[in-house]
Amino acid sequence: MALMFRWLLRLASLAVALIVIGVLLTYYLASRSLPDYDKTLSVSGITADIEIVRDNSAVPHIMALSDRDAFFGLGYAHAQDRLWQMMVLRRTAQGRLSEIFGRRTLRTDTLLRRMDIYSAAKASVAHQDARTLDALEAYAAGINARIGEINMESLGRGAPEFFLFEAEIAPWQPADSLAIIKLMALQLSGHIGDEVLRARTSLLLGDEKRLSDILPDMPGTGVAALPRVAQLMPGAGTQHAQASPVGGDFLWPVPRRGLAGASNVWAAAADRSASRGTLLANDPHLGFTAPSIWYLARLELQSGGVIGASIPGIPALMVGRSRKLAWGITSSYLDDQDLYFEEINPDNRDEYRTPDGFKRFERRQSIIRIKDEPPVTLTLLWTDNGPVLPSSQFDLDKITPPGHLVTLSWTALSHEDTSASAAVGLMMAGSVEEGLQISRLYVAPSQNLTLIDGDTVAMKLVGAMPRRDAAHESLGRLPSRGWIASNRWDGYLPYSSNPEFLAPEGGIVGNTNNKMIDRPFPNHVSFEWGDSQRVQRWTTVMQGRKVHTRDSFIEAQLDTVSPAARTLLPLIGRDLWFTGEAAAQGTPARQRQRALALLADWNGEMNEHLPEPLIYAAWLRALQDRLIRDDLGPLAEDFDHVEPLFIERVFRDVDGASVWCDVIRSAVVETCSDIARLALDDALVWIDEEFGSSLESLRWGDAHAATHRHPVLGEVPILRYFVNVRQETSGGDHTLMRGRTSGRDPDPFSNVHGAGYRGVYDFADPDSSVFVSATGQSGHPLSRHYDDLGQLWRRGEYLPMSLDIDLARAASVGITRLVKP
Secondary structure, eight states, X not given: OHHHHHHHHHXXXXXXXXXXXXXXXXXXHHHTTSOOSSEEEEOSXXXXXXXXXXXXXXXXXXXXXXXXXXXXXXXXXXXHHHHHHHHHHHHHXXXXXXXXXXXXXXXXXXXXXXXXXXXXXXXHGGGSOHHHHHHHHHHHHHHHHHHHHHHHHTOGGGXXXXXXXXXXXXXXXXXXXXXXXXXXXXXXXXXXXXXXXXXXXXXXXXXXHHHHHHSOOOSSSOOOOOOOHXXXXXXXXXXGTTSOOOOOOTTOOSOOTTOSOEEEEEEEOGGGBTTSSOEEEEEEEEEOBSSOSOEEEEEEETTEEEXXXXXXXXXXXXXXXXXXXXXXXXXXXXXXXXXXXXEBOTTOTTEEEETTEEEEOEEEEEXXXXXXXXXXXXXXXEETTEEBOOTTSTTGGGTOOTTEEEEEEEGGGOSSOOHHHHHHXXXXXXSHHHHHHHGGGOOSSOEEEEEEOSSOEEEEEESOOBOOOTTOTTTTSSOEETTSGGGSOOSBOOGGGSXXXXXXXXXXXXXXXXXXXXXXXXXXXXXXXXXXXXXXHHHHHHHTOSSBOHHHHHHHHTOOBOHHHHHHHHHHTTTTTTOSOOOOTTSHHHHHHHHHHHHHTOOSBOOTTOSHHHHHHHHHHHHHHHHXXXXXXXXXXXXXXXXXXXXXXXXXXXXXXXXXXSXXXXXXXXXXXXXXXXXXXXXXXXXXXXHOSOGGGOOHHHHSEEEEBOTTTTTSTTTHHHHOEEEEOOOBTTSSSBEEEOOSXXXXXXXEEEESEEEEEETTSGGGOEEEESSOXXXXXXXXXXXXXXXXXXXXXXXXXXXXXXXXXHTOSEEEEEEOO
């Protein structure tokens, strides 16, 4: 027995020793790729020595004697900190993820190959201006210098992920950067999904007024009545309209409805500023990831210093400031995508119908290599309108009639896309006028660009606006027949027709993705907008002061009051407040009364420490589901975020919208008060199951935690605890400090989409400007700079945004010197 015990002890000790050795070996290999910020490195391809000063938060301040060397330094710094992220972005744009991730990314690769955005990027390289070509080449050389250093010095393959996924790191090319810009355009556009959802819903609902309820137009005039899809395309997939939606795939780049680009921006002229200097605040919204898509940086260019946020893989600061100019962006929601039904020639499937008869498809073979499996060969097809999309994606098979395919027209598919030249040129502009002039080169993604210099504020929609015919049969809101000439694009509108607000009389410009202009089709910009609620709060906050300061702009960025809650609660609870008989403790009626009492005293602030936001959010979610579930069936799953305009239409009975309150399948005629009461009971049952029955002890932050998930390792057991960054947050879907909820079980209120970057710029004292990102500078989970900015971001704090290099040196974590051989 003693002998057996000794052997068991020896085996256990050996197992522990092996585990310890394995952990130490893993840590050693992973830590080899931690960048050394304090070193001197000899590199070729530079004209003079470069100095990269990392401040206390590892923000690189790149000091160079030429613009080319500055972009070289930015490429090197990006590759030091975000090499894995950059390689995944590049492979996504190329449609080459399956080479390292296997079949689970095949649908993603199939979509990107069929869109063929990488070919468009390669063709666009030749259309950049000379200084941008120089920047692209120098930036690529900087990345490749880091890759060469990793290979020469065995620096852990550059990132820990490369040990888990064998991936060749090909040299960076200028086209790679342009492809990432186009990939960002895909992630910021939601019109494909909007067109398909409108088509599916119109097939299901028999009343056009009900379609206007559930997919409401933003308030305003100029919207014409639309035909139904069944009228446009007899035989469209009515029998499939109620099918359940397909979920997204691994590394799927297309956002779900409600999770496309968003943002806030506002600016004040000098006469609306207490310091008599212009002000600008900007917080672009994207899906949360670890690391964040944003990377803070400062470059010293020949035109002067610039500082702000870049996207790894792109040689430009997409938002930020120089000493003379500051710029911010919001998603414009420009309708820059149209879907077309293409009729296949029944006698020759190699042809499709055009306004002039049948024409052959343009076709090309493309091979997708799959890890550990045989490759898949695709036949890519194009028509005059654009590439043919896979019928199995975007629910296209549910609306496409037999004998037809669906194609996409989209500005980002341009082979002459000069958006990179606009981004590079904007950093060097010295005034609002110059900034507006260079921005005519933007093609996609379209943005609302807000600019300030020392004297002027302005906002302009930038990006190519499709020229549509006034006779377009669906106004671009539904898939239309591709062989009808009036449905096709006729190039782009002139830049001068893009909406512009220059030096407005009131001294304030801003955008919360709201409807910015009301113009009739086809000069309308869009029928789909990203906000109808935040703009109300923004208007109140801006007009509540005669003059603003940097701190008042910060306060507005962090505002968590929900105008939707303030509007909807009095409507849906008007017959429930303080009504009914006394109820016994522990009964549903008593719990309902407690919830209503809490909400009655609430001011609509979506504070993470309060219970009322959770009760309100759960009630509204249950209410919308009860209103639409019996009418839409499984299609209701696609309406996974509460639409305040829909709820308001129903409870105000606009155009008979209260009919949604009656359950079709029941004999009783339900009132809206009945449904509101039942929905509140549903919400309280759900809260009890998830968080307990003590309403007063609930915390919104428990349900509304922001999880910045690693795109690849974020779901891997054990590893996810090291690579994901989780923070409890305030805000909600309709607050200025927007924290867009997932809308889907099991965590419908988790914060998945919001301001990954915040910046506030004050031209009374430019170096008092501030900025912050949501995670950290490094993409390496073992780095202290992987998530060190996260707590600042969560608490609403910022970093100094100074161009004073001495401040950066004073608390630097290292200085990298790139020297000529």
